[in-house]
Amino acid sequence: MPVVSMTVNGKPASADVEARTLLVQFIRERLGLTGTHVGCDTSQCGACVVHVDGRAVKSCAMLAVQAEGAEVLTIEGLARDGELHPVQAAFREHHGLQCGFCTPGMIMTAVDMIRRIPDLDEETVRDELEGNICRCTGYHNIVKAILAASQEMR
């Protein structure tokens, strides 16, 4: 079996894996980081979004071995010293979740879009959320939270 090594949330992670192991399986089942969710398993819902080398990707549509040598960031790696990341804080403040299942992916997507796009407006946020599905909120408060976090982080 191939050995895969990467950095996850700043810590080295290495394991023997079957080549067919998905990145999300590696993260959840081998590292026990279950904050990254599997929603649809058909790469549409975005609950599994993590960052690989600074870019948001769907970890259910990527093999663990493809992340060899990469820096991976999951929802567990966002908070610093017990302080929520500004996007996490904004989701709480603006009630950007109901059941919470899509939230890890929403937040990882939001952090990525805020990094890439300095002047976010509502239309852009909604457009950028195309790959993240929420079945509870109707998206309104998610969009509000992302816009608020974007303002705060500017």
Next chain:
Amino acid sequence: MYQFNYQRPKSLADAEALLAAADDPKILAGGQTLIPTLKQRLAMPSDLIDIGAIKELDFIRAEGNAVTIGAATRHATVAQSADVRKHNPALAALAGGIGDPAVRHMGTLGGSIANNDPAADYPAACLALDAKIHTTKRLIEADEFFKGMFETALQDGEIIKEVTFPHPEKAAYMKFPNPASRYAMVGVFVSKGPWGVRVAVTGAGQNGVFRVAEMEQALSKNWSPDAVAGIKVSANGLNADLHGTAEYRAHLITVMAKRAVAAAG
């Protein structure tokens, strides 16, 4: 997923050698179609040759009257490229409209055209922009490359290296996405350039991307939305499914062509 051997070559030469040595290999580029396909057990390759670590396939180069893009260049990179935006904004916009942001961070140009999904966006750009597809073996004109649904002129062991897109004078791509999947129900790419006028349609044809000669002739005489507004495309050979009939798609082709010409200015 079935089991497979996984290889991650660092050079094109190594990739070719691995491909030649394997039983029933598949090339893994961004994996945004291949991995979901493997997960559904719709394919059972003996080997995956991952070209994601081959640096020489990831570049964008503007020279002369064309932009050349490496096969493993991600959609997001093409969409953001200053060179592509300057010389071929329609192509940049197309790349920025594929899938969603996370898919665009992984999916590649070479992967898209090698797969030739009948609803994919890049095949329309290649066909409408008279693109040159350079492989490890030869140069293939876009007109000769797309052979049918999920079928291309590529032979076993042949790898796409780069695609050259000559600069258009005018061009635009208009997509009518399926409201759920966001794949093109119909996408129309119109262009005007040294090759004359081209109109390429994706999403609609049972055999994948195709050109509409009648629209090309009409636009050659009169580059305006009105020139295509009255052209009715035949529903023969168009897709029909629960999302829309062949007639509906035929109608959409005219509507999208009109909008594309208007957008191209």
